[in-house]
Amino acid sequence: METPLIEIRNLKTYYPIRGGFFNTVQDHLKAVDDVSLSIGRQQTLGLVGESGCGKSTLGRSILRLQPITSGQILFEGNDITHLSQQEMMRYRRNIQIIFQDPYGSLNPRMTVRQIVREPLDTHRIGDRSDRDQEVYRLLEVCGLQRSMADRYPHEFSGGQRQRVGIARALALKPKFIVADEAVSALDVTVQNQILKLIADLQQEYGISFLFISHDLAVVQHVSHRVGVMYFGKLVEQGPTAELYRNPQHPYTQKLLRAVPRIRV
Amino acid sequence: MPNEKPLLKVEHLSVEFTTDSGVVKAVDDVSFEVGAGEAVGIVGESGSGKSVTALTLLQLVPNPPGRITGGRIELDGIDILSRNQAQMRRIRGDVASMIFQEPMTALNPVFTIGNQMTEVIRVHRKVSSKAALDIAVQMLASVNIPTPSEQVKKYPHQLSGGQRQRVMIAMALSCDPKLLIADEPTTALDVTVQAQVLDEIHRQQTARNMGMILITHDLGVVSETCKRVIVMYQGKIVEVGETRELFRNPQHPYTRTLLDSVLSLRD
Numbered sequence: 108m109e110t111p112l113i114e115i116r117n118l119k120t121y122y123p124i125r126g127g128f129f130n131t132v133q134d135h136l137k138a139v140d141d142v143s144l145s146i147g148r149q150q151t152l153g154l155v156g157e158s159g160c161g162k163s164t165l166g167r168s169i170l171r172l173q174p175i176t177s178g179q180i181l182f183e184g185n186d187i188t189h190l191s192q193q194e195m196m197r198y199r200r201n202i203q204i205i206f207q208d209p210y211g212s213l214n215p216r217m218t219v220r221q222i223v224r225e226p227l228d229t230h231r232i233g234d235r236s237d238r239d240q241e242v243y244r245l246l247e248v249c250g251l252q253r254s255m256a257d258r259y260p261h262e263f264s265g266g267q268r269q270r271v272g273i274a275r276a277l278a279l280k281p282k283f284i285v286a287d288e289a290v291s292a293l294d295v296t297v298q299n300q301i302l303k304l305i306a307d308l309q310q311e312y313g314i315s316f317l318f319i320s321h322d323l324a325v326v327q328h329v330s331h332r333v334g335v336m337y338f339g340k341l342v343e344q345g346p347t348a349e350l351y352r353n354p355q356h357p358y359t360q361k362l363l364r365a366v367p368r369i370r371v
Numbered sequence: 372m373p374n375e376k377p378l379l380k381v382e383h384l385s386v387e388f389t390t391d392s393g394v395v396k397a398v399d400d401v402s403f404e405v406g407a408g409e410a411v412g413i414v415g416e417s418g419s420g421k422s423v424t425a426l427t428l429l430q431l432v433p434n435p436p437g438r439i440t441g442g443r444i445e446l447d448g449i450d451i452l453s454r455n456q457a458q459m460r461r462i463r464g465d466v467a468s469m470i471f472q473e474p475m476t477a478l479n480p481v482f483t484i485g486n487q488m489t490e491v492i493r494v495h496r497k498v499s500s501k502a503a504l505d506i507a508v509q510m511l512a513s514v515n516i517p518t519p520s521e522q523v524k525k526y527p528h529q530l531s532g533g534q535r536q537r538v539m540i541a542m543a544l545s546c547d548p549k550l551l552i553a554d555e556p557t558t559a560l561d562v563t564v565q566a567q568v569l570d571e572i573h574r575q576q577t578a579r580n581m582g583m584i585l586i587t588h589d590l591g592v593v594s595e596t597c598k599r600v601i602v603m604y605q606g607k608i609v610e611v612g613e614t615r616e617l618f619r620n621p622q623h624p625y626t627r628t629l630l631d632s633v634l635s636l637r638d
Binding site: 294298322325327351365367 | 566
């Protein structure tokens with residue numbers, strides 16, 4: 108069997124709960140509690156669950172943006188769980204993240220050019236003019252115009268800002284992207300355009316996604332497989348069509364029943 | 372019921388905002404009606420003017436920068452736009468009340484639930500604070516909050532998001548309004564909690580035979596709660612109709628785009 112691109116084994120991320128006289132650790136909040144999953148190449152794993160269930164913590168843990176308690180994270184079969192910050196740099200090119208809030212995640216004092224070019228600068232890819240050319244290419248790939256490069260984030264709409272965030276995430280040609288509620292803050296018509304862009308990018312560049320969302324319809328639309336999280340545990344996972352048609356866990360059933368539907 | 376006078380009649384309403392980059396028409400010549408006991412949904416994307424329309428109904432749009440430039444609002448026989456703010460305070464909460472999206476910002480964090488609920492009740496009814504507290508407890512019980520006599524002593528942060536929204540509903544209904552304006556009441560809630568809160572709103576609306584305006588960007592929510600729906604786009608009403616019929620057979624191109632964009636669960 109082919110090695111999956113990403114494999115998570117028994118991942119646990121606990122947050123200490125402090126209190127008492129000496130502010131000692133009293134207990135732990137089990138944000139991610141013994142989760143195992145794998146994501147194949149050019150695959151999208153949808154991750155659904157309600158607020159506080161640990162889905163964002165899981166995404167951040169996989170990227171090692173959040174210290175984990177125990178477990179293993181494998182990228183192309185290599186254990187990256189205990190790599191130092193410096194060793195991690197090499198892997199960071201391959202794993203990127205897109206955030207929910209296109210207003211909060213772009214530095215308001217940087218131009219679009221600077222924002223998109225920053226990862227190229229950090230990793231010292233090409234010379235100055237190569238990088239500028241690459242910025243133009245990325246903007247065009249993401250449906251933005253070259254002329255927008257020297258404008259600031261506040262001059263753009265929410266959908267355009269999300270495109271800038273995607274262009275930046277693509278700059279290092281990653282193999283894996285965590286999309287954390289990437290379309291949740293957008294209006295439905297704009298949401299649709301961004302989902303289409305994400306699907307095109309997956310086709311074109313063979314990127315794998317962990318698509319985190321509270322919106323069950325969106326997840327059904329974009330995912331090959333879906334995982335359901337509840338109180339830090341992955342209570343159910345399976346191929347999208349099967350999981351939506353025949354949910355096994357009572358929580359998944361409850362979740363699916365609760366979604367308001369358009370009746371005609 | 373064609374001869375019956377509608378509960379709410381809005382005619383040619385226009386609202387403008389003065390911004391740094393000029394005047395923006397947020398609401399542009401909008402006319403609609405809501406019958407007694409009728410639930411009407413207003414849908415549209417952000418910036419379409421749906422919230423401003425709702426706020427204007429109770430003269431809650433801050434002026435400046437907002438300005439009502441024309442039109443008429445008749446609510447339960449009252450000409451709303453001719454009233455001053457002092458007179459509006461008698462109308463808000465009594466004839467019509469409002470629920471907002473974010474109960475944590477709508478509730479005052481430094482007062483207890485009981486304190487805030489009795490304030491509303493005592494503005495509109497001549498009752499002692501003891502009697503007002505009893506009414507508050509009854510109201511909380513009616514929206515299915517467990518152990519209501521304990522909950523009135525709590526502060527907003529001690530309740531969950533769903534409970535806080537139930538408190539908002541109880542507070543909005545405490546003076547038996549004829550019209551409830553709910554502006555994205557479940558948008559901040561998780562889907563399972565959303566289903567419970569929508570059920571509660573629907574139950575109260577039918578039991579009290581209260582008119583309701585439900586503002587939302589979620590077409591599924593409207594479909595499950597409202598008989599009639601208004602679609603807004605760039606400050607204008609582009610389409611009005613029976614919810615089922617409108618969703619089955621949208622006439623306006625924007626409504627079609629909206630419906631095509633919505634991803635709903637496929638079976």
